[in-house]
Amino acid sequence: MSKTWWNALLVSPVLFGGTLAAGESALGSETSTITKLVQRPVAEISVAAIQDNHAKNAEDEISQLSTKPSPAASQPPSVAVTPIQNLVASETANVLEQIEQYSDEGGADSLEQVTNVSQLRDVSPGDWAFEALRNLVERYGCIAGYPDGTYRGNRALTRYEFAAGLNACLQQIERILTSSGEGFVTRQDLEALQRLVQEFQTELATLGTRVDTLEGRVAFLEDHQFSTTTKLRGEVSFSASGAFGDEKADGSGEQVEDNIVLDYRTRLFFETSFTGKDLLVTRLDALNTIPFGPGEDDNPNVTGTSMTRLAFDEGTNNSVRIGKLFYRFSVGETAESHESEEEEHGHGHGHGHGAPEGAKLSFVIDAVGGEFNENFANFNEFFSEELTGAISRFGRFNPIYYQGLEGTGASLTYNFSDALSLSVGYLAPNASDPSEKNALFDGSYAAIGQLSFDLSDRVGLGLTYVRAYYPGGQVVVSGETGSELANVPFGEDTATSADHFGVSARFRISPAFSLSGWAGLTRAHAKNDGFNDGVLVSKGDDATIFNWAVTLALPDLGSEGSLLGFIVGQPPKVTDNDIGLEDGDTSWHLEAQYRYQLTDNIALNPGVLVILNPEHNNNNDTIWVGTLRTIFEF
Structure with missing residues (x-):
């Protein structure tokens, strides 16, 4: 003017x-x-x-x-x-x-x-x-x-x-x-x-x-903007972490590797929108974190169990890679959302990357790094993020969402209303490999279906089913969160399929007090004959695996954006197995953390994880894991 x-x-x-x-x-x-x-x-x-x-x-x-x-x-x-x-x-x-x-x-x-x-x-x-x-x-x-x-x-x-x-x-x-x-x-x-x-x-x-x-x-702003269509966002963290205990949980009699390590992770997000209703995300990763686990994929054996793995323990050997690449777009609006926009008020329900608020039908095409927990609601909003959520891998969400992790595929969410949505998706972790037992449909895959009920701003419920398949040598039934037996109930070389059933819920008691929780049941099926620890496995043998957890979040405690959190649960446990191998005792997962928001961009996050009876074995010593993260977001 x-x-x-x-x-x-x-x-x-x-x-x-x-x-x-x-x-x-x-x-x-x-x-x-x-x-x-x-x-x-x-x-x-x-x-x-x-x-x-x-x-x-x-x-x-x-x-x-x-x-x-x-x-x-x-x-x-x-x-x-x-x-x-x-x-x-x-x-x-x-x-x-x-x-x-x-x-x-x-x-x-x-x-x-x-x-x-x-x-x-x-x-x-x-x-x-x-x-x-x-x-x-x-x-x-x-x-x-x-x-x-x-x-x-x-x-x-x-x-x-x-x-x-x-x-x-x-x-x-x-x-x-x-x-x-x-x-x-x-x-x-x-x-x-x-x-x-x-x-x-x-x-x-x-x-x-x-x-x-x-x-x-x-x-x-127009003269100094990064791009007319693309936003640049970044995450950086430095972590000082260590595992403590007596003997490792694998029965080797070796001592837990208890040296303190300092690691980092850097991620740059390029978020592009062409229409205002779509989103193309390209993420560049550079990480050097080594998992505190049993020692797999050339990683050292630190604790002898996957139960002690941290949420942010991926690594790229300090090289830069494309960690995530996906495109999201939506069609139409729900009647309730249109009305709420006209009234200039509304609320979100945490539908993740897959369902923008108000979209009638939304699609996500994952080219690299697809994750079901990001495409659909997982009902553990305060702990699900790798960088700012739970410090443990198990504490982020129901392990059902780890199926097909970092895969290639597509997902869609249809919102019948603001209160009810249906989500379906498919991911294949080795979709770019054309060799046998790989590719988009011949190798490991996971297909998911979920009904989400957002009853109000305070109450939500999700019913989830996943059908998964793991060729021999690629078996990770429980997403590397539970016991070794829960991850490979019939042995590493036995092809395994699984039906996963999950229920998740959240209850926002007040703005300063939120409860979430889940329970998961898995029925695993042997797809060929084989052996597990010297025990004969026959095609058609079944195993039952169960896990649960309850999380408590106190947001904005001490300063806006801060979080005090507690998690109690049982990592995946084999409760029944046709070949006779079962987890006899019960492990307890105890976790506490406090993320203090120093500024809008910097936070300090100390946390401690305790595993009682690791690998569901009372004879194993308790293992402690402590970490102190400094988190930068810009």
């Missing part, structure tokens, strides 16, 4: 006063006086018209407008015409004085200044100004912000909201005045508009000042 228009806006009462005066010429009175009054302000207000070559001069525009028939031509003016010189001098001085009061927002007494201005009352539907502006809106189509062109029913408006609407009408009528016969402004409307401008001149002027400032900030 040009400074010329805002300067003109300050003397717009002059324009309408002059226009009314010109209307008097149709009655044959005070012609010479009116001509003198009109000449000076017209030269100021008609700059835009002159620049657009729509008229030779403003005097002709006003005189042509005033000679057109008007329903009020026979009526005497209801608003007195103020002499131009006096109006300009007095109103401009008054406006500048009040603008200085409004604009001094940084001063110590700025709040007092504002509250002492008696004009800062809301404009209610019963006020004359409200009805006057409504008539202008209906007659000239000034406001198109809402679909029905109204002020959203009969609610009261703040004076700044009202001034924004009045400014829109001023601009519309200015276009009519500076055009060549494109519209017609009645004398009564000019009178009403003059009175409105005089009443709200302070808000109009302050609005102009703020718009100029905003335009400057937008221009700066």
